[in-house]
Amino acid sequence: MKIITMKNGIFLLVMALLISGCTPGAKPDSETGTGAEGGESGTGATVGTIGEGGALAGSALEGMTISYEKNAINDPENVLSIKTIYFAFDSSEISEDDVEVIKHHGKYLALNSDATLRLEGHTDERGTREYNIALADRRAQSIKKLLLFQGAGSSQITIISYGEEKPEALGHDEDAWKLNRRAELVYE
Amino acid sequence: MNRWIFLFLVACFSQTANAVLKIDITEGIEGATPIAIIPFQWNGSSRLKDSDISGIVSSDLARSGKFSPVAEKELLARPQRPEDIHFKTWRVAGVDHLVIGSVQMTANDRFKVEFRLFNVYRGEQVLGYTFNATSATLRTTAHQVSDLIFEKLTGLPGAFNSRIAYVTSSGKPVEYRLQVADTDGYNPQTLLTSKEPVMSPVWSPDGSRLAYVSFESGLSAIFVHDIHTGEREKIASFKGINSAPAWSPDGKTMAMTLSKDGNPDIYIISLQSKSLRRLTKHWAIDTEPAWMPDSKSLIFTSSRSGKPQLYELSLDKSSRPKRLTFEGKYNASASVSADGKVIAFVHGANNSYKIAVLYKDTRVMQVLTDGVLDESPDFSPNGTMILYASQHRGKAVLAAVSTDGRQKQRLALSDGEVREPSWAAKRN
Numbered sequence: 001m002k003i004i005t006m007k008n009g010i011f012l013l014v015m016a017l018l019i020s021g022c023t024p025g026a027k028p029d030s031e032t033g034t035g036a037e038g039g040e041s042g043t044g045a046t047v048g049t050i051g052e053g054g055a056l057a058g059s060a061l062e063g064m065t066i067s068y069e070k071n072a073i074n075d076p077e078n079v080l081s082i083k084t085i086y087f088a089f090d091s092s093e094i095s096e097d098d099v100e101v102i103k104h105h106g107k108y109l110a111l112n113s114d115a116t117l118r119l120e121g122h123t124d125e126r127g128t129r130e131y132n133i134a135l136a137d138r139r140a141q142s143i144k145k146l147l148l149f150q151g152a153g154s155s156q157i158t159i160i161s162y163g164e165e166k167p168e169a170l171g172h173d174e175d176a177w178k179l180n181r182r183a184e185l186v187y188e
Numbered sequence: 189m190n191r192w193i194f195l196f197l198v199a200c201f202s203q204t205a206n207a208v209l210k211i212d213i214t215e216g217i218e219g220a221t222p223i224a225i226i227p228f229q230w231n232g233s234s235r236l237k238d239s240d241i242s243g244i245v246s247s248d249l250a251r252s253g254k255f256s257p258v259a260e261k262e263l264l265a266r267p268q269r270p271e272d273i274h275f276k277t278w279r280v281a282g283v284d285h286l287v288i289g290s291v292q293m294t295a296n297d298r299f300k301v302e303f304r305l306f307n308v309y310r311g312e313q314v315l316g317y318t319f320n321a322t323s324a325t326l327r328t329t330a331h332q333v334s335d336l337i338f339e340k341l342t343g344l345p346g347a348f349n350s351r352i353a354y355v356t357s358s359g360k361p362v363e364y365r366l367q368v369a370d371t372d373g374y375n376p377q378t379l380l381t382s383k384e385p386v387m388s389p390v391w392s393p394d395g396s397r398l399a400y401v402s403f404e405s406g407l408s409a410i411f412v413h414d415i416h417t418g419e420r421e422k423i424a425s426f427k428g429i430n431s432a433p434a435w436s437p438d439g440k441t442m443a444m445t446l447s448k449d450g451n452p453d454i455y456i457i458s459l460q461s462k463s464l465r466r467l468t469k470h471w472a473i474d475t476e477p478a479w480m481p482d483s484k485s486l487i488f489t490s491s492r493s494g495k496p497q498l499y500e501l502s503l504d505k506s507s508r509p510k511r512l513t514f515e516g517k518y519n520a521s522a523s524v525s526a527d528g529k530v531i532a533f534v535h536g537a538n539n540s541y542k543i544a545v546l547y548k549d550t551r552v553m554q555v556l557t558d559g560v561l562d563e564s565p566d567f568s569p570n571g572t573m574i575l576y577a578s579q580h581r582g583k584a585v586l587a588a589v590s591t592d593g594r595q596k597q598r599l600a601l602s603d604g605e606v607r608e609p610s611w612a613a614k615r616n
Contacts, residue, residue, distance in 0.1 A: 090495070090518075126541065128521035128534050128563050129608065130388060130432040131489055131496055133408075134445060134452035134473040137429045141450065160407055161429050161447075165385035172561070172582065 060097045066104060068111045073187050079104045083185040085143060086178065090127065092138040094146070102143055105185055106150025113153060118186040119143055121161040122168070124177035132163035139183045158188075210373065210600055219594060220256035221341070223249060223285040224278060227260060228303070229268045232293025236323055239291055241301055244330035245337065247372065248348040251588070252338060252572060253595030258283060270304060275311040283308055285341060289333075297322050301329050305337055315340045327374060328615070347371065347569045351415075351612045353379075353389040353398055354586060358604025366400060368415060371611065373599055379413055380404075388432060389608060392439050395616035399423070399433040399442060410444060412459070415616075424457060434477045434486075443467070443477035443486055454488055454501075467501060468509070478522040478531075487512070487531060489520040496520045498533055498546070512546060515553055519544075521563060525571035526613075530591060532556075532565040532574045543576050543589060556593040567591075569613040577607040 064079040073080045082101045085094060094102065109115055121136030140159040147157060169176035228242040238244075249255040264281055267273045267288055278286055289303030299322065305315040317336060321329040328349055335346025348371055356365045366380040366389055380386060384403035391398055398413045409425035410433050424430040428447030435442055439459075446455050454467045454477050468474040472492035479486055485502045490509065492499075495517045499509040513519035518536025525532070528548070535544035535553075540560040546553045556574070564577040571591060578587040580598060584605035587598045600606070 090491075125561065126539070127496070127518060127536060128476065128489070128541075130445065130476045131473065131520050133387075133429055133431045134447070134475045137447050137452055138473065141447070158407075159428060160403075162385065162403070163387075165387065165403075172579070 061100060068104075068108045070112055070115075072108065073115075080108055083187075085139075085183045085185070087139055087181045087183070089124070089177070089181065090135065092135065092142045094142055099146060102146045103150055106147040106152045109147060109153070109156050110151030113156070116156050116158070116188045117147070117152075118188055119157060119159045120166075120184040120186060121159065121163075122166060122180055122182050122184070123164045124180040125164045125167065125172070126177065127164075129163055129165070133161050134163075136163045136183075137161035143183055143185070220250075220254055221285070222258060222283050223255050223287065223337075223341075224258045224263060224283045225249070225287045226263065226266050226268075226289075228288075228301075229290040231290060232299070236326070238323065238326040238330075239299075241291055241303075241326065241330040241333065242287070242289065244327060244372070245287065245303075245334045248331060248334035249338065251372070251597055252348075253590035253592075254338070254342055254572065270306075270313065273306060275306075275308055278308045285337075287337065291326075299323075299326065301326070301333070303333050305340060327370065331370065331372075342572075344570045344572060347572075347611065350569065350615045351391075351395065352575065352609055353391060353612070354606050354609045355386050355389060356601060356604050356606045366398070366413075368398070379415065379418075387608065390433055390435060390610045391612040392435050393437060393613055394439060395612035395614045398610075399435060401431050401433065410442075423459065423462075432476050434479055436479055437481055437483050443479065445475040445477070454486070467503070467505075476521050478524050480524055481526060481528045487522040487524060489522070498522050498531065512548075512551075513553070521565065523565045523567050523574070525567045525591070526569060527571060530567075530571065532567060532576075532591075534563050534565065543574060545574075545591060554593060556589045556591075557587070557596070559587075562587070564608045566610050568611050575609040575611050577609065 061079055065077045066079050072078045075081060079101060085098045109117060119140040121140035123132040123136045137159065140161060144157050144159060148154060167180045168182065169179040225242050225246045230239060246257040250257050264277055265274065273286065286306045286308055287303060292300045294300050301319045301321050303317060304313050306312065307314050315336060319329045319332065331349035334348040338346035350371050351368050352371055353366065353368045356367055361383060364382045364386040365378050366386050367376050367378050369376040380402065382402060382404045387401040389398050389400040396415060398415060399410060401408055401410055408430045410423045410430045411420050412423055413420045423442065424444060424446065426446050426448035429452060430446060432445040433442050441456050441458050443454060443456050445452050451471060452473045452475050453469060454474050456465045456467060470492055472490055474488055474490045476489040477486045485500050487498055487500050489496050490499050497519050498512040500512055501509045516535055516537045519533055521534045523532045531546045531548060533544055534541050535555055541562055542555050542559055543557040543562045543565045544553055544555045559578045561579045562576055566575045568575065573588050573590050575586060575588045578585055580600060584607045585598055585600040586606055586609050587596065589596045
């Protein structure tokens with residue numbers, strides 16, 4: 001199944017509002033209806049399903065397939081093959097594209113209740129080691145919240161924060177740092 | 189010696205032989221008190237390893253930043269007995285103090301170490317001691333001599349006859365080691381080897397145990413490890429992070445950071461009953477607790493203002509945490525001096541991280557180091573120096589800076605990376 005998702009960030013906007021404490025009934029304004037392109041939804045009430053049965057356009061995820069079958073996580077064409085989420089310095093905020101990716105992982109977990117995920121939080125080497133343990137924990141926690149929002153079970157997810165202890169790249173510059181400020185989704 | 193014990197010692201030695209920390213004094217001796225340490229007289233058979241007591245004392249005193257020992261080749265004379273000392277000569281040379289001594293072999297592996305400290309201007313002995321030692325205790329005896337001289341001349345307790353702990357990593361795949369060594373880097377011993385990260389070692393106040401974080405089970409947990417018996421106790425292994433252990437001054441409780449309730453916050457655990465008390469409850473990151481010596485408050489790092497800054501939290505919770513640092517966008521990882529007057533911490537600005545101190549009364553802040561990635565400051569027990577982790581030529585090394593910032597030194601491993609130093613209050 002090839003899919004389309006929205007080309008702007010309406011879904012994300014709604015997610016952000018929900019997460020930040022707005023009530024689900026508090027719909028964004030009239031722009032909401034224009035969110036999906038070829039998708040089956042178009043109202044604030046159904047934005048949570050944008051992407052299903054469509055095809056992504058104008059997004060970094062364009063062309064990727066979506067399915068939530070058991071072995072979909074091993075398919076390099078599937079959006080679930082994206083298992084690393086990157087962050088800005090001293091931030092646990094998730095970018096819009098990555099919210100989309102995490103949404104699919106959340107649905108996968110919801111539909112495969114025997115699947116378990118290990119969420120590993122990491123930081124770059126700057127700043128203190130213990131602060132970085134806390135920061136990486138928050139990165140993993142913010143992903144976990146999105147997964148739960150899609151119906152994943154809390155018991156399916158284990159968080160481990162490594163802080164700066166397990167860098168992916170070993171350099172001492174932004175080229176290395178940007179690869180190290182990450183969270184990894186590891187299916188067990 | 190029992191053959192098996194001998195083999196065991198050989199095995200230990202070969203295991204750690206490559207891991208000795210090499211110390212280089214990198215900056216600043218001006219302002220230090222000149223002292224002449226005459227090579228100690230040796231009375232015995234062939235010279236033993238570690239029998240150079242005067243050499244060890246000399247390098248201890250130089251490392252403190254408070255003394256500048258006269259280089260051995262520049263010594264004007266080498267008196268062996270008190271009556272041989274010609275005080276006027278040393279006075280003219282501007283030497284304030286002079287040390288003589290001897291090491292005498294009294295039986296097989298039995299030594300008598302004697303030293304005398306003289307005030308050159310008054311022309312009199314101010315200190316003199318005799319110790320019994322074996323070849324295994326010659327180095328610690330030398331550090332005791334250093335402590336006595338330091339204390340006599342500065343009024344501050346010496347901190348040489350103690351231990352440091354640190355974490356090393358080397359190899360591929362990486363192997364992490366928790367090691368303890370003498371304060372000059374000698375006699376390194378490995379307490380723990382793991383394929384998973386080991387972090388944040390910190391000495392119990394009596395110097396007999398280490399608390400640290402280990403990921404050996406795949407998840408983080410805080411352990412307490414008795415360095416003599418090797419016994420370990422798992423203190424905390426809650427869901428989420430178990431990190432930043434900090435012993436209370438009486439050694440009975442430990443502050444730590446847990447995220448079991450959803451967010452990194454500071455808790456105190458009783459080491460005996462294991463009862464847990466939550467101290468902070470904030471949406472921001474709260475971590476890196478450090479006890480004030482009176483046990484009435486904790487210094488900690490919090491991002492509640494948006495960026496990490498240091499705060500002080502009164503343990504009776506009579507008031508809200510008080511913010512202590514305002515300069516710069518990143519101030520974290522506090523270590524408090526034993527008198528509670530100075531806080532050392534990591535100060536980040538313009539993408540570089542340096543060690544700074546904050547004088548608690550006056551709120552004056554001073555940046556002490558010029559590294560780009562300096563971290564993990566830990567005060568020496570007498571508050572005169574700060575041990576920290578740094579980078580040198582792309583490699584992780586330990587370094588020390590005097591609290592006034594004048595003197596710096598580097599402690600590097602010949603092989604591998606070394607970080608997260610902790611200086612024991614005493615040798616136990």
